Amino acid sequence: MAIEQLLILIKPDGVKKSLTGNILTKLSEARMVIIGAKAVKVSKELAEQHYYHLKDKPFFGELVDYIQGKVYGEPWDRVLAFVYQGEDAIARMRKIAGATNPEEADPISIRGAYGRITTKGVYENVVHCSSDPKEAEREIKLWFKPEEIVNKIYPTKEVTVTNK
């Protein structure tokens, strides 16, 4: 199986609900390595580029506001961005994240446990998780400068943590 990188975002609703610790704990079950991490105040341009594939959807404007955290305002108007790396990382992280619609997501997935649908019909699903290798590459380049990524480590089949 291939070693992959992907972008994970803890969206503003995840930040506001203090879910960062819970989300990172759930993701850590996949035993991947984090090779990039930062907090980002999302510009309209970045939001529109990130969700370019949904630009014709009726909810696009609300989606852009959502990822910018506009509905929450200070100090929740930010996302936490991560690049993870590991074997078969995209499929495995998508499974932990859960289905796009939080009401259809497995209840023990992140989105199933913590997501909701707003009165305007937007899926506030607390995390973004790249969906395939091509999208992951595009998204990592969009969100991170090359120097913000720690040297990629191969292989990362198992990450052993010791206290020594």
Ligand code: UDP
């Ligand atoms: N979204 C929504 N309603 C929809 C489809 C998508 O509100 O009918 C939102 C939701 O927050 C989702 C994001 O738009 O995470 C991006 O949608 P995509 O289809 O790319 O799904 P994802 O890759 O995030 O699972």
